[in-house]
Amino acid sequence: MRVTSAALPTDATATDDAELSTTETMDRSLLSAIAKSGEIEAALATDASRFRVLTGDRPTGRLHLGHYLGTLANRVRLQDLGVQTMLLVADYQVITDRDDAGPIAERTRELLTDYLAAGIDPMRTTIFAHSAVPALNQLMLPFLSLVTDSELRRNPTVKAENEATGGRPMSGLLLTYPVHQAADILFCKANLVPVGKDQLPHLELTRVVARRFNERYAGGRTVFPSPDALLSDAVNVLGVDGQKMSKSRGNTIELAMTEDETAKQLKRAVTDSDRNITFDPVGRPEVANLLTIASLLGAGSPEDLAARIGDGGGGGLKKLVTEVINEHLRPIRARRRELEADPGYLAGVLAEGNARANEIADATLAEVRETMGMTYR
Incomplete structure (x- = not known):
C-alpha cells in the first residue's frame, strides 16, 4: 500500500505502526484467499462445471519442467475435472517489456505444441491468441477509465518489471499491463483464476475493475463477476545451476x-x-x-x-x-x-480457439456497449 506524502507519519513509531498495519492487512488478505481457495477445491470435486478459468502464458519459448510442475499439469487437472477453461497465448504481452516480439509465430506454435502434448484437449479447452481477439483488447478502454495512475504504478509486477529495465522509460503497455490482464479475465467472465501468492495483487485489481464497472456503468447490476483465486501450492523449481528455472x-x-x-x-x-x-x-x-x-x-x-x-x-x-x-x-x-509433424492440425486448433474466443468477446463487448449507452441504431 502506498502512503501519500500528505499522510506520512511524523515519527518512527508511527511509521512502524503504519508498516505493521499494512503487513497485517496483507496477511489477512492472504489468509482469506487461502481459505477461499480451499472452499473452491471442495466445490470442484462436486460440480466443476460452474467454474470458468482463464489462464495462459506469453509465447517466449518452449515450456520447461518448471512450467509443467507449476501450472501446466494443474491446468490439465482442472480441464479433466470439467472446468470450462480458456487458455490464452498472450502474444501482445510479449512486447510489454521489450522492443519486438521476436519469432512470435514460431514460439506460438511451440507453446501450442507443448500444451497439447501435455494433455490440453482443444475440444474441452479454448486456446486462443490475444492479437486474434479484437473485442477483448477493446475492453481495455472502458476498463482504463476505472483505475488511477497511482493504482497502476504501485502494482508489484509493474514495479518489478520497470526496475528490471535498469532505468529505461516505462512503456504505456507495461504501465497498463494489469488492466490488459483484467480484460483477459473478464472478457469471458471467468470466475476462477489459478495464481501463485505473488499474483494476488493482479487479481485484486481485476476484482476492483469488475466492481467499479458494475457500480459506475451498470447501476449495481452484475455485468462482470468478481473472480476468485485458486492458489497453487506448487514449489518454485530451480534450474540445473541452482537458480530459478528460466x-x-x-x-x-x-x-x-x-x-x-x-x-x-x-x-x-x-x-x-x-x-x-x-x-x-x-x-x-x-x-x-x-x-x-x-x-x-x-x-x-x-x-x-x-x-x-x-x-x-x-x-x-x-x-x-x-x-x-x-x-x-x-x-x-x-x-x-x-x-x-502436423502443422496444419496445430494451425486448425488455434483458428478454432480464436473463433470461439471471438464469439465470447463480441458478445461481452456488445453487452458493455449496451450497458454504457453506446449502441447507435
Whole structure:
C-alpha cells in the first residue's frame, strides 16, 4: 500500500505502526484467499462445471519442467475435472517489456505444441491468441477509465518489471499491463483464476475493475463477476545451476528435449560434496530441489528418495532424477513429435480457439456497449 506524502507519519513509531498495519492487512488478505481457495477445491470435486478459468502464458519459448510442475499439469487437472477453461497465448504481452516480439509465430506454435502434448484437449479447452481477439483488447478502454495512475504504478509486477529495465522509460503497455490482464479475465467472465501468492495483487485489481464497472456503468447490476483465486501450492523449481528455472538462464529441462539431452543437462546440475543424500531444503537447497522434482513427478516422497539413494552422492541423485523425468515425460514427448509433424492440425486448433474466443468477446463487448449507452441504431 502506498502512503501519500500528505499522510506520512511524523515519527518512527508511527511509521512502524503504519508498516505493521499494512503487513497485517496483507496477511489477512492472504489468509482469506487461502481459505477461499480451499472452499473452491471442495466445490470442484462436486460440480466443476460452474467454474470458468482463464489462464495462459506469453509465447517466449518452449515450456520447461518448471512450467509443467507449476501450472501446466494443474491446468490439465482442472480441464479433466470439467472446468470450462480458456487458455490464452498472450502474444501482445510479449512486447510489454521489450522492443519486438521476436519469432512470435514460431514460439506460438511451440507453446501450442507443448500444451497439447501435455494433455490440453482443444475440444474441452479454448486456446486462443490475444492479437486474434479484437473485442477483448477493446475492453481495455472502458476498463482504463476505472483505475488511477497511482493504482497502476504501485502494482508489484509493474514495479518489478520497470526496475528490471535498469532505468529505461516505462512503456504505456507495461504501465497498463494489469488492466490488459483484467480484460483477459473478464472478457469471458471467468470466475476462477489459478495464481501463485505473488499474483494476488493482479487479481485484486481485476476484482476492483469488475466492481467499479458494475457500480459506475451498470447501476449495481452484475455485468462482470468478481473472480476468485485458486492458489497453487506448487514449489518454485530451480534450474540445473541452482537458480530459478528460466529460459533466459539456459538452465531448464524443456519438455521438448530428448532423453539424452535431458541426461546431459542434469549432469550439470549443482549438488554438493556430501555423498550422503538427505532432504534438507534449507541446508542443501540444490539437492532438495532435485529430490522435490522427482517427488512431484510421482517417484515417492523426497525423504524416501533420499534414503533410497543413501551414500550414492550427487551422481546417484542425478541418475535417479534423470530416469524419473525421462519416464514421466516419455509419452508427452512422443505426442509432441506427432504434433510437430502436423502443422496444419496445430494451425486448425488455434483458428478454432480464436473463433470461439471471438464469439465470447463480441458478445461481452456488445453487452458493455449496451450497458454504457453506446449502441447507435
